[in-house]
């Protein structure tokens with residue numbers, strides 16, 4: 001499931017929980033969408049793109065087929081083949097997430113039989129009536145693989161009917177069966193989502209990452225450039241934890257500034273801006289999580305909660321506290337100061353505060369190509385509070401105050417803001433006023449309704465890497481006995497891209 005999509009979980013007491021308690025995620029999330037259109041946090045599998053394109057051609061050719069039922073049956077069979085192949089060849093699936101509907105489909109395969117009609121019935125392998133088309137739909141339309149039309153969808157302008165028919169040969173016949181012995185499915189590994197034997201691989205690669213500039217230059221070139229950037233970074237660093245490691249390299253490793261291939265990608269500075277804002281936003285989210293999850297036991301007087309952060313800070317002036325922090329930009333050069341040992345050794349709350357101050361310290365210091373992706377006072381004027389510029393001004397006006405007093409005040413700002421955000425998202429549903437919050441302030445006390453999530457917003461690099469893995473451009477290899485970690489590597493296909 002997505003780590004960033006808005007989602008509310010229903011609860012009986014009229015409170016339901018929001019996933020964006022401070023509403024600080026919007027700016028970096030929009031910039032990620034801009035730089036990586038067509039790949040989202042819920043579309044990790046390249047082969048579902050072509051599977052849906054194939055189903056669109058099949059239902060438009062065979063008018064006798066019920067489109068929704070055909071889609072569901074195809075997804076069930078495709079999922080079952082993938083589950084079986086992943087069991088037999090886990091190496092070929094390393095780093096790829098499970099087939100959609102994995103848990104339900106695999107549980108039903110235990111007796112050696114795939115009951116297609118029962119699984120494809122409504123409410124079974126997928127809750128949504130259109131199966132797993134929903135999350136992919138916008139991306140597949142953007143790529144021209146499918147288009148709206150017919151009862152469900154129609155082949156898009158980039159579709160390749162003949163190629164898809166060959167690539168998914170046999171799938172439709174299997175999908176029409178009500179029950180299939182699992183042993184028969186083993187002969188269809190060419191239909192597996194890992195794409196090891198997928199005939200349409202290079203075709204789909206050329207659609208997702210066109211190297212020629214096509215009519216929709218802006219959109220295509222951004223996605224292609226991002227893919228080229230990741231491929232090169234994977235080749236250079238062979239990371240285990242992709243987002244974490246490559247973020248730091250992109251900011252602070254001089255090799256990413258001098259590399260011949262990376263230097264020509266205009267998208268690089270933009271991603272640097274997004275990475276820096278992601279770190280900044282991450283700190284707000286983790287600070288809030290720390291306050292709610294760790295500093296609250298039962299009902300807590302607001303003043304006590306406001307003191308929680310202060311109590312972990314030294315008794316000194318804000319100006320001297322700020323001076324002791326490492327700089328996020330040194331002589332025009334970006335530094336990953338957030339990971340400096342002095343910062344890394346701090347306890348959670350103070351560490352989050354330090355990250356925020358380092359982030360705010362970059363305001364006005366970034367190059368013209370990086371800065372707009374870090375923040376925009378123009379585009380964020382309606383949600384200015386807690387932006388890097390807002391925090392810099394807030395701190396500058398309080399340099400003579402004690403850092404403890406500033407933390408006290410800042411926590412008060414967060415508490416008030418969380419309640420405003422929750423109220424603005426509340427609605428009257430099913431005869432009940434619903435407020436999405438995990439923390440409620442009432443009569444001078446704060447109550448925790450449930451735990452906060454924290455964590456960073458997604459760069460979608462991990463999903464893009466999974467998609468590229470399905471396209472044979474990168475591969476996740478096992479660690480070895482000499483201590484090398486499991487890691488991503490570039491394949492020949494990726495190098496030629």
Ligand SMILES: [Zn+2]
Pocket residue numbers: 082085086092093192193194195196
């Ligand atoms: Zn496979």
